[in-house]
Structures are given as C-alpha cells and as structure tokens.
Amino acid sequence: MGTTTVVDPLRISVIGTGYLGATHAVCMAELGFEVIGVDVDPGKIKRLTAGEVPFFEPGLEELLRKNLESGRLSFTTSLADAASAADVHFVCVGTPQHPESNSADMRYVDAAVSGLIAGGLRPGSLVVGKSTVPAGTAARLAAWLSEQAPGVELAWNPEFLREGFAVDDTLRPDRLVFGVAPGGNAEATLHRVYASVIAAGTPVVTVDYPTAELVKVAANAFLATKISFINAMAEVCEVTGADVTHLSKAISYDTRIGGRFLHAGLGFGGGCLPKDIRAFQARATELGAGQAVAFLAEVDAINLRRRTRTVTLATEALGGDVTGKKVAVLGAAFKPNSDDIRDSPALAVADTLRKAGATVAVYDPAAIPNAQRAYPEIIYADNAVDAATGAHIVLHLTEWTEFRELAPNALTAVVAARTIIDGRNTLNPAQWRAAGWTYHALGRP
Numbered sequence: 544m545g546t547t548t549v550v551d552p553l554r555i556s557v558i559g560t561g562y563l564g565a566t567h568a569v570c571m572a573e574l575g576f577e578v579i580g581v582d583v584d585p586g587k588i589k590r591l592t593a594g595e596v597p598f599f600e601p602g603l604e605e606l607l608r609k610n611l612e613s614g615r616l617s618f619t620t621s622l623a624d625a626a627s628a629a630d631v632h633f634v635c636v637g638t639p640q641h642p643e644s645n646s647a648d649m650r651y652v653d654a655a656v657s658g659l660i661a662g663g664l665r666p667g668s669l670v671v672g673k674s675t676v677p678a679g680t681a682a683r684l685a686a687w688l689s690e691q692a693p694g695v696e697l698a699w700n701p702e703f704l705r706e707g708f709a710v711d712d713t714l715r716p717d718r719l720v721f722g723v724a725p726g727g728n729a730e731a732t733l734h735r736v737y738a739s740v741i742a743a744g745t746p747v748v749t750v751d752y753p754t755a756e757l758v759k760v761a762a763n764a765f766l767a768t769k770i771s772f773i774n775a776m777a778e779v780c781e782v783t784g785a786d787v788t789h790l791s792k793a794i795s796y797d798t799r800i801g802g803r804f805l806h807a808g809l810g811f812g813g814g815c816l817p818k819d820i821r822a823f824q825a826r827a828t829e830l831g832a833g834q835a836v837a838f839l840a841e842v843d844a845i846n847l848r849r850r851t852r853t854v855t856l857a858t859e860a861l862g863g864d865v866t867g868k869k870v871a872v873l874g875a876a877f878k879p880n881s882d883d884i885r886d887s888p889a890l891a892v893a894d895t896l897r898k899a900g901a902t903v904a905v906y907d908p909a910a911i912p913n914a915q916r917a918y919p920e921i922i923y924a925d926n927a928v929d930a931a932t933g934a935h936i937v938l939h940l941t942e943w944t945e946f947r948e949l950a951p952n953a954l955t956a957v958v959a960a961r962t963i964i965d966g967r968n969t970l971n972p973a974q975w976r977a978a979g980w981t982y983h984a985l986g987r988p
C-alpha cells in the first residue's frame with residue numbers, strides 16, 4: 544500500500560491521543576490527510592508536539608516525527624480548534640471500567656462530544672466513534688448531535704489494533720467495520736478516509752450502529768474466552784500431571800481451532816480485554832440478555848485464578864510464608880513490547896506478594912516508570928540481574944524476548960536460591976533444570 548500519497552481535501556481531527564488516538568492521528572497523517580490531534584492532557588500534547596510518543600509503541604515515533612515535519616500533523620488542547628478545523632472527527636477517548644458498576648464509564652466520550660458541539664461543529668461534518676462502547680451509545684449520541692448540531696452525522700468505526708503492533712494494525716488492518724445510519728453520507732466519507740487501506744484489499748463490513756458496537760466487544764470476548772479456555776485446561780493439567788504447552792500445540796494443528804491466543808500462562812490483562820468483558824456483561828444484563836454472556840463471568844474468574852495460583856505456587860516454594868523473603872519479578876507490562884501496566888497480571892502478583900510481607904524487586908524493559916507511579920511501594924531494578932540479586936525466588940511474569948534469551952547462569956551467581964516460576968511458559972525448562980534450578984510453571988510439570 545502506498546502511503547503519504549493521498550491528496551484529499553478532508554481534514555481530520557482525533558479526540559484523545561492515548562494509545563489508540565495518538566496512533567490513529569499519526570497514521571491518518573501518514574495516509575496524507577491534514578490531522579489535528581486533541582487531548583485534555585497538556586503534558587501529552589506537549590510531548591507529541593515535540594515529536595515524542597508518550598508511551599512505548601514500536602515504529603510510532605519515527606512516523607510521528609516525519610508527519611510533524613511534513614506539516615500535516617499538529618496537536619492542541621483546544622477541542623474548539625478541532626471542532627471548527629476538521630470535516631471528520633475521530634473520538635478515541637478512554638472508556639475505563641466504572642469503579643462500582645463494572646460498566647464502561649462514558650464520561651469521557653460524552654465530554655468529547657459535548658466539547659465538539661460547543662466548539663462549533665460544521666454542518667456536513669462527520670463524528671466517528673472509535674472508542675469501545677456499550678451497545679446503544681451510537682444511537683444516543685446521534686440523537687444528541689441531531690438536536691444540538693443539525694447536519695452533523697455520526698458513524699461508529701471500532702478499532703481492533705493491538706498494542707505493540709499498533710502502526711501496522713492501523714495501516715494494514717484485518718478488516719474495517721463501519722457502523723452507519725441509513726440514508727446519510729457517512730459510509731461514503733469513511734470510504735474516502737480509508738481509500739488507500741481499502742484499495743490494498745482490506746475487507747469492509749458496513750453495518751448498523753448496534754452491530755458495529757457489538758462486533759468490537761464480541762471480538763474481545765472471543766479472544767478472552769480462548770485464553771481462559773486454555774488456562775482452564777492448564778488447571779486440569781496441574782492435577783493430572785499433563786503439560787498444557789503440548790496439549791495446546793496438539794489441538795492447534797486442527798485448523799478449526801488454530802494456535803493463536805492459545806498460549807497458557809498468567810492470563811490476560813491490559814486496558815481492553817478485562818474491562819471489555821465486564822462492560823459487555825453489564826450492558827447485556829441491562830438489556831435483559833445477561834444470561835447469554837454469563838459464561839464471561841467464568842472467563843474472568845479463570846483468568847484471575849491464574850494470578851492466585853502463581854502467588855500460591857510462589858508461597859509454597861518459599862516454604863509457606865513469604866515474610867522477609869526476597870522475590871524477583873521479571874516483567875511489569877501486561878504483555879511484552881508495551882509499557883502499558885493497566886490491569887497487569889505481573890504487577891498484581893508482585894503487589895500481592897509484597898502485601899503478604901515479601902520484599903519484591905521488579906525489572907521490566909519498558910514499563911518501570913508507569914509501574915513506579917502506580918505501585919510506588921515495590922522496589923524497581925535496572926536489569927534482571929539486579930532484580931534477582933539476593934532473591935529466594937524468581938518469577939517470570941511478562942514474556943519479553945530479553946527474558947526468554949536470559950541464560951540461567953546469568954542469575955545463578957546472584958540469587959539466594961535457584962527457584963524460578965515461569966508464569967508465561969516461554970522459558971526452556973530443560974535449560975533451567977540443567978543449570979541446577981528448580982523450575983515451576985503454570986499447567987506444566
């Protein structure tokens with residue numbers, strides 16, 4: 544697909560420049576559009592304007608700088624500037640889990656739309672929701688816009704990018720989903736925005752609003768279910784002496800099952816899967832279809848049990864009491880190639896052990912600054928060897944390549960005891976055992 548060659552008079556704004564929005568703004572500029580990115584966080588806007596991506600995302604900073612230099616991309620804290628400057632407004636603000644109800648907290652989406660309306664949306668412009676929202680949101684926002692900003696249309700275009708692969712997933716997505724109301728120009732406008740992506744062969748599924756909203760949560764519910772399925776098998780492997788890594792490999796050869804998202808271990812975290820399956824249940828329950836997705840409560844429970852199991856394994860390996868013991872944790876991000884620590888399984892385990900009385904030292908190649916802000920009581924190390932120095936146990940909890948490539952002998956001399964728990968099933972048990980280590984894993988003898 545050719546990039547930076549599209550000449551189109553459409554001007555684009557992107558509201559919210561977090562993991563999703565910053566990537567989307569940069570990639571829209573890369574496609575050749577004039578783009579203005581907006582965020583309420585002045586620190587984020589300052590860094591983006593200076594050509595610095597405020598989070599870890601491979602490949603994004605080069606594209607940011609290139610497009611800032613081209614003059615196509617700019618950032619502001621003024622929603623009014625974006626409202627009046629652009630023809631297409633992508634809403635990419637957060638929809639975090641509501642602390643009490645588990646439902647999606649819609650205050651940021653509502654504030655973004657309200658700010659766009661107050662800022663003076665032009666008739667004929669299009670507001671496009673990308674945030675993950677409960678079914679019914681688009682219809683509600685469309686009604687609000689038709690009352691407060693006549694002539695402005697709304698579409699829902701859910702996003703499926705994965706952190707760590709965000710640029711590629713945005714420029715070369717598996718599919719595009721356009722949720723539109725009948726009879727308007729929204730579908731045609733979205734085809735103009737994504738013309739070069741579509742020309743490269745990306746399938747487009749055009750649907751109504753509730754289907755577009757549901758496609759997103761259904762996709763994440765399926766992925767979460769697949770991970771919890773294999774982790775449920777890991778639980779059974781633990782009581783039968785079977786090996787879940789071999790089980791997973793064997794079933795993955797059935798192409799109806801496939802091997803992706805079938806990796807057993809400490810389970811899923813992050814800013815999407817956990818909150819999305821909870822919000823989906825909350826919304827389905829409100830609509831009277833709670834029973835249809837009741838299994839997602841079990842998906843969630845299986846996932847959280849992996850964290851408890853890891854804490855139990857560590858406690859048992861430490862003789863039943865962690866008080867005064869030193870624990871080294873390799874990994875803080877919710878997954879490798881990310882500095883995102885939202886609902887990080889690694890940090891949840893680390894903090895539980897700390898609260899139980901252990902001294903916990905964590906090392907992660909990218910996520911330490913974020914982890915430090917969220918869990919200031921944990922000790923942070925500059926590298927794996929420093930984290931492991933004096934440790935009675937080493938926990939491998941985020942599968943960075945750096946940890947897979949770590950030679951056991953790099954740690955042997957510094958630890959107080961040679962015990963490792965491989966919470967991600969990516970280390971080589973034979974190699975660690977040959978170096979004199981006691982190796983434990985999740986779902987694997």
Ligand SMILES: NC(=O)c1ccc[n+]([C@@H]2O[C@H](COP(=O)([O-])OP(=O)(O)OC[C@H]3O[C@@H](n4cnc5c(N)ncnc54)[C@H](O)[C@@H]3O)[C@@H](O)[C@H]2O)c1
Nearest residue numbers: 559561562563582583584636637638651654655674675702
């Ligand atoms: N992170 C992902 O990989 C991903 C992928 C697909 C979908 N999503 C969905 O996209 C949405 C955003 O997720 P994220 O991970 O980028 O969140 P994030 O917290 O990284 O970013 C949200 C941004 O919105 C800004 N914001 C909040 N209110 C605002 C307002 N009124 N005006 C302007 N900016 C405002 C915040 O300051 C923040 O920078 C969520 O609904 C999420 O579920 C995320």
Ligand SMILES: O=c1ccn([C@@H]2O[C@H](COP(=O)(O)OP(=O)(O)O[C@H]3O[C@H](CO)[C@@H](O)[C@H](O)[C@H]3O)[C@@H](O)[C@H]2O)c(=O)[nH]1
Nearest residue numbers: 702703704705706770804805806810811812813815877878
């Ligand atoms: O076999 C697997 C695969 C993943 N994980 C874990 O699952 C979590 C989520 O991983 P991943 O899906 O790669 O991360 P996200 O960047 O959160 O992406 C998910 O959430 C996004 C936000 O909705 C969607 O856009 C993406 O399509 C969807 O994959 C991480 O903690 C992984 O460690 C496993 O435990 N086993």
